[in-house]
Amino acid sequence: MKDLRHVEEIGRVLDGSQTGRDSFVSASWRRCVELYGMDPTRSDPAHIVTEAELRDHRKQAEWLIATARSGLQSLFRQVAGQNYVLLLTDAKGVCVDFFGDDLFTEDLRRSGLYLGSNWSENLAGTCGVGACIVLQEPVTVHQDDHFGNAHTALSCTAAPIFDSLGQLAAVLDISLLRSPAPKTSQNLAMSLVTTAARRVEMANLMAESPRDWVLRLSSSPEFLDVDPEAAVRLDGSGRVLGYTRAARRLFPDGGTILGHRIDEVLNMSVDDLPDLMRDRPTEERVIETRDGGALFGHAIAPKAPRQPHQRMRTGGALAGLTGGDAGMSRLLDQAERLAPGTVPLPITGETGTGKTKLARAIHMTGKAQGFISLECAGLTPEALADACLEAVGPTTLVLRRIEDLAPETAVALSGLLDRRPNLRPLSTTCLDPARIGVPRPLFHRLAGCVLEVPPLRLRRDIDWLMSRHLRRHAADTIRLSPSARADLMGRRWPGNIRELEQVLDVAAALCIGPVIDLPDLPGPVEAAPSPEPPAAGSADPWAALEQVLVACDWNMARAARRFGVNRSTILRRIRAAGLQPPA
Numbered sequence: 001m002k003d004l005r006h007v008e009e010i011g012r013v014l015d016g017s018q019t020g021r022d023s024f025v026s027a028s029w030r031r032c033v034e035l036y037g038m039d040p041t042r043s044d045p046a047h048i049v050t051e052a053e054l055r056d057h058r059k060q061a062e063w064l065i066a067t068a069r070s071g072l073q074s075l076f077r078q079v080a081g082q083n084y085v086l087l088l089t090d091a092k093g094v095c096v097d098f099f100g101d102d103l104f105t106e107d108l109r110r111s112g113l114y115l116g117s118n119w120s121e122n123l124a125g126t127c128g129v130g131a132c133i134v135l136q137e138p139v140t141v142h143q144d145d146h147f148g149n150a151h152t153a154l155s156c157t158a159a160p161i162f163d164s165l166g167q168l169a170a171v172l173d174i175s176l177l178r179s180p181a182p183k184t185s186q187n188l189a190m191s192l193v194t195t196a197a198r199r200v201e202m203a204n205l206m207a208e209s210p211r212d213w214v215l216r217l218s219s220s221p222e223f224l225d226v227d228p229e230a231a232v233r234l235d236g237s238g239r240v241l242g243y244t245r246a247a248r249r250l251f252p253d254g255g256t257i258l259g260h261r262i263d264e265v266l267n268m269s270v271d272d273l274p275d276l277m278r279d280r281p282t283e284e285r286v287i288e289t290r291d292g293g294a295l296f297g298h299a300i301a302p303k304a305p306r307q308p309h310q311r312m313r314t315g316g317a318l319a320g321l322t323g324g325d326a327g328m329s330r331l332l333d334q335a336e337r338l339a340p341g342t343v344p345l346p347i348t349g350e351t352g353t354g355k356t357k358l359a360r361a362i363h364m365t366g367k368a369q370g371f372i373s374l375e376c377a378g379l380t381p382e383a384l385a386d387a388c389l390e391a392v393g394p395t396t397l398v399l400r401r402i403e404d405l406a407p408e409t410a411v412a413l414s415g416l417l418d419r420r421p422n423l424r425p426l427s428t429t430c431l432d433p434a435r436i437g438v439p440r441p442l443f444h445r446l447a448g449c450v451l452e453v454p455p456l457r458l459r460r461d462i463d464w465l466m467s468r469h470l471r472r473h474a475a476d477t478i479r480l481s482p483s484a485r486a487d488l489m490g491r492r493w494p495g496n497i498r499e500l501e502q503v504l505d506v507a508a509a510l511c512i513g514p515v516i517d518l519p520d521l522p523g524p525v526e527a528a529p530s531p532e533p534p535a536a537g538s539a540d541p542w543a544a545l546e547q548v549l550v551a552c553d554w555n556m557a558r559a560a561r562r563f564g565v566n567r568s569t570i571l572r573r574i575r576a577a578g579l580q581p582p583a
């Protein structure tokens with residue numbers, strides 16, 4: 001009787017009558033008949049994919065299953081004992097993970113609430129998962145909201161899970177075999193399932209790229225650090241690389257978030273991110289939205305690259321030359337094995353890559369006690385002999401820029417190395433060793449095993465080198481703003497580590513306060529001057545501060561955008577320059 005009434009109601013909806021059903025349910029019923037050609041009088045069993053198909057679906061959703069599992073487990077614990085079953089389906093509606101009470105396994109299987117069931121609307125008719133895939137919104141499909149008579153006992157509440165590029169990745173469904181008649185009985189299920197879906201999206205975003213900034217957002221300071229509502233992943237210039245679904249609400253047109261800059265919707269720049277980190281009380285981490293509202297922010301800084309497996313036996317001077325770059329680690333491992341011996345070592349690499357530093361570290365790791373370091377340009381045979389006079393025991397002889405050695409000194413060096421086997425030559429050169437141009441007899445006395453130091457632009461530990469230099473050579477607290485850091489990470493560094501150190505020293509001297517901002521950085525050696533204000537052609541971009549402020553009617557936010565810095569930097573600069581806004 002009930003079934004008959006259900007079929008009649010579907011007929012009335014198809015005729016255009018309003019029956020009091022939710023409009024999304026009526027629309028789905030119409031699709032079932034008109035689009036998929038389904039018959040409401042039939043009680044088709046659930047559609048189950050084959051074992052092989054299930055394996056494929058699960059394989060493709062592997063990352064999602066792994067990310068979602070602990071969220072699903074905790075959700076299942078919350079509803080345990082209330083006969084709920086949880087399904088995680090992929091974006092096609094196939095159940096790839098499942099939590100249910102073992103006591104009802106057979107009932108659940110009969111109803112299709114099991115691994116491998118396909119709940120897409122065109123196969124299962126109106127149902128929670130199917131409607132959620134079509135609408136891309138959370139839904140409750142309660143009892144006879146279902147299209148087919150086979151499912152009218154079920155109550156299904158489903159929420160979509162999106163990947164960080166905004167694509168539907170999965171559906172989380174919480175279903176009951178038997179439920180009270182009012183649909184409102186499932187309001188709590190709706191709240192649980194949407195919260196769980198949001199948390200899975202959040203976990204996925206966090207796991208995706210530890211090398212980017214993540215800004216988590218909440219409308220209440222109390223929940224900011226424990227259960228934020230939305231999050232965006234940002235590059236060093238503040239562009240959105242990924243987001244959780246709830247972050248769409250921040251952007252006016254909701255659809256095109258990727259590639260937009262966060263300062264288009266929030267009154268902050270990427271340089272404000274460090275101020276939103278966990279070391280400040282949550283209630284102080286307020287961000288104004290461009291439409292006049294306010295949110296609370298929690299910024300999570302990019303993680304330093306993970307140190308590769310440390311293969312070096314002693315570490316020490318050699319291990320301290322890299323922050324985990326794979327090429328450097330291989331080179332240093334080789335150097336460590338060669339250091340205790342007496343074989344000569346030519347060290348090659350572009351200028352400023354650290355050849356001399358490596359030679360010294362090899363000496364410190366090896367057995368020689370004496371250490372002599374000579375610049376080959378202008379070195380006379382006499383000066384060479386004098387320098388080596390007192391070296392009696394095993395001694396490291398570093399010959400810097402061996403290609404600059406004068407012919408007569410080359411001859412003297414060959415003789416010296418023959419007479420004094422206690423001298424171990426480590427020579428550095430910016431040239432390919434085959435092109436050094438020293439006489440052949442000397443060449444073979446220097447060329448044991450070539451060590452090639454990589455140029456800075458190929459190293460993956462630039463961030464580590466920068467932090468280390470700032471810690472060692474600048475005031476304790478000084479740090480780079482995210483945009484300054486991003487700018488430095490993108491440079492070509494023809495002068496390698498030497499150039500990097502100089503740029504940081506200049507920036508540390510020019511910056512006011514503890515943060516090096518973009519305008520504090522001297523331009524790259526090879527770059528063309530920027531046509532953009534402020535102060536085109538001026539060595540000090542801050543020279544035009546007053547001019548820019550006047551042009552912006554002393555609006556700090558606008559001036560900050562023109563300089564590419566945050567408002568607090570502008571304020572600091574105004575104070576330092578003793579400028580006063582017009583009365």
Ligand SMILES: Nc1ncnc2c1ncn2[C@@H]1O[C@H](COP(=O)(O)OP(=O)(O)OP(=O)(O)O)[C@@H](O)[C@H]1O
Binds near residue numbers: 322349353
């Ligand atoms: N691995 C490193 N870690 C930190 N600083 C380094 C490292 N390697 C080199 N440096 C620093 O970079 C600068 C240049 O290093 P070094 O003089 O060894 O380079 P080089 O390759 O011998 O240069 P050149 O060929 O021009 O003589 C120095 O200030 C040195 O302290």
